[in-house]
Amino acid sequence: xxxxxxxxxxxxxxxxxxxxxxxxxxxxxxxxxxxxxxxxxxxxxxxxxxxxxxxxxxxxxxxxxxxxxxxxxxxxxxxxxxxxxxxxxxxxxxxxxxxxxxxxxxxxxxxxxxxxxxxxxxxxxxxxxxxxxxxxxxxxxxxxxxxxxxxxxxxxxxxxxxxxxxxxxxxxxxxxxxxxxxxxxxxxxxxxxxxxxxxxxxxxxxxxxxxxxxxxxxxxxxxxxxxxxxxxxxxxxxxxxxxxxxxxxxxxxxxxxxxxxxxxxxxxxxxxxxxxxxxxxxxxxxxxxxxxxxxxxxxxxxxxxxxxxxxxxxxxxxxxxxxxxxxxxxxxxxxxxxxxxxxxxxxxxxxxxxxxxxxxxxxxxxxxxxxxxxxxxxxxxxxxxxxxxxxxxxxxxxxxxxxxxxxxxxxxxxxxxxxxxxxxxxxxxxxxx
Numbered sequence: 001x002x003x004x005x006x007x008x009x010x011x012x013x014x015x016x017x018x019x020x021x022x023x024x025x026x027x028x029x030x031x032x033x034x035x036x037x038x039x040x041x042x043x044x045x046x047x048x049x050x051x052x053x054x055x056x057x058x059x060x061x062x063x064x065x066x067x068x069x070x071x072x073x074x075x076x077x078x079x080x081x082x083x084x085x086x087x088x089x090x091x092x093x094x095x096x097x098x099x100x101x102x103x104x105x106x107x108x109x110x111x112x113x114x115x116x117x118x119x120x121x122x123x124x125x126x127x128x129x130x131x132x133x134x135x136x137x138x139x140x141x142x143x144x145x146x147x148x149x150x151x152x153x154x155x156x157x158x159x160x161x162x163x164x165x166x167x168x169x170x171x172x173x174x175x176x177x178x179x180x181x182x183x184x185x186x187x188x189x190x191x192x193x194x195x196x197x198x199x200x201x202x203x204x205x206x207x208x209x210x211x212x213x214x215x216x217x218x219x220x221x222x223x224x225x226x227x228x229x230x231x232x233x234x235x236x237x238x239x240x241x242x243x244x245x246x247x248x249x250x251x252x253x254x255x256x257x258x259x260x261x262x263x264x265x266x267x268x269x270x271x272x273x274x275x276x277x278x279x280x281x282x283x284x285x286x287x288x289x290x291x292x293x294x295x296x297x298x299x300x301x302x303x304x305x306x307x308x309x310x311x312x313x314x315x316x317x318x319x320x321x322x323x324x325x326x327x328x329x330x331x332x333x334x335x336x337x338x339x340x341x342x343x344x345x346x347x348x349x350x351x352x353x354x355x356x357x358x359x360x361x362x363x364x365x366x367x368x369x370x371x372x373x374x375x376x377x378x379x380x381x382x383x384x385x386x387x388x389x390x391x392x393x394x395x396x397x398x399x400x401x402x403x404x405x406x407x408x409x410x411x412x413x414x415x416x417x418x419x420x421x422x423x424x425x426x427x428x429x430x431x432x433x
Contacts, residue, residue, distance in 0.1 A: 079131035079429075081124075081422045082373035086330035086380055089123040091135055093413035100167035100412075105392075107160065109411035112389040113396075116328055119383045119411065124418045136421045138172035142195040144427045148241040149198040153233045154308075155205035158246035160409050161308060162201040164416045165423075166190060175199070187232075200240075202233040205250040207290045213253065221254035221269055225261070226285040229293040237294065237303075244372070244423070245290060246308040248345055249408065251279045259285075284348040291356040291369070299365030304430060306370050307353050308419060310345035311378035313408035314385060322400065325407035327382035338379055346375040368433075370426050374419050382407075384415035 097103060097110035105112070124133050152162040166175065175190035179200075186203030205212065209228040213219050237243070257264040257277050265277025287307065294305050314325045338346075353371040360367050388394040390406035410416035 084126040094171040106390040113393040114389040151200040154246035248310040304368040314382035324405035381415040
């Protein structure tokens with residue numbers, strides 16, 4: 001049996017062992033915490049090596065480098081079709097003066113005896129190589145408006161674009177004219193039964209409420225209410241899926257302007273002793289009122305609104321003089337500068353469209369709004385008008401010094417078909433979106 005000293009030694013020895021174990025167990029988590037806060041290399045690396053390591057660690061990982069190198073440029077959300085050139089093409093039109101019976105006589109240049117055909121063989125090529133305008137696909141267009149109603153609203157330029165579209169679509173499917181208001185054909189409606197697609201035209205040269213001048217009835221000027229949309233089309237909006245507005249030329253006439261039923265002023269009416277009110281401001285107010293009418297009522301919907309921008313005429317001298325629009329080819333880039341009137345009208349429309357788009361976004365709406373910006377396309381095509389061939393065979397009795405000319409509207413087929421080719425591209429993008 002051990003002595004008391006031996007027993008004390010054993011207890012002391014046992015206590016020492018336990019103390020060491022406790023200390024070791026306490027050090028392990030402290031060490032782990034230390035390594036977590038201070039990386040392991042800090043104990044093994046010199047200051048200079050640390051700087052090098054830190055520089056390398058600040059670079060993106062190899063996988064990110066690969067992604068950056070392989071990333072392709074993103075295409076713009078909206079293609080700019082407004083700037084480009086007319087380039088020659090061997091592809092002829094989808095219809096002609098006899099195959100489409102919808103052409104208004106004054107625009108049926110081929111049937112009226114226009115001898116040259118070069119104006120038919122040009123296509124619009126946007127400067128942005130990513131933005132192409134392929135040949136019109138009538139079957140695709142009809143599929144995009146299947147079970148829908150597409151309406152054109154405006155003046156004779158809206159009607160010109162409407163008739164171009166009807167002729168293009170007729171090359172794939174024959175429509176039925178289901179409504180016509182009168183011999184003036186100001187309100188018409190077609191149905192493509194194969195696709196249950198409806199296409200209409202509404203005569204509304206000012207888009208807003210107004211009284212058109214009618215000289216035969218003694219009404220010598222127009223009267224417009226700039227803050228009130230024309231009910232003839234506004235009352236039908238609920239039944240329309242895509243509406244195309246086109247207007248402008250009637251704003252150059254003598255007009256009285258009202259807002260809130262209060263006379264704002266007049267354009268070119270000095271005999272009424274009223275404040276002069278420029279047609280540029282009236283023009284902008286009209287498109288603002290028009291877009292507000294649609295956005296306030298249907299911002300939540302899947303409808304679409306298109307504003308075809310103003311297109312100019314190409315009169316060279318008097319309208320009834322031989323050679324009023326004699327050009328036989330498009331202008332090349334730099335050959336003509338956009339006149340002030342066309343530029344101002346076009347800018348007003350584009351700016352109001354952009355403002356309407358922002359307003360729809362603020363309302364969290366789904367309504368689609370686009371500017372079909374064709375002002376430059378049209379400016380560069382002085383060869384595309386009927387000219388003297390607004391009437392049949394104007395020179396059958398010989399060349400006359402005085403002959404009426406139409407240098408505003410477009411031959412069909414002709415340049416205006418490109419308006420609808422671009423419209424198809426917009427609609428394709430809507431479908432993708």
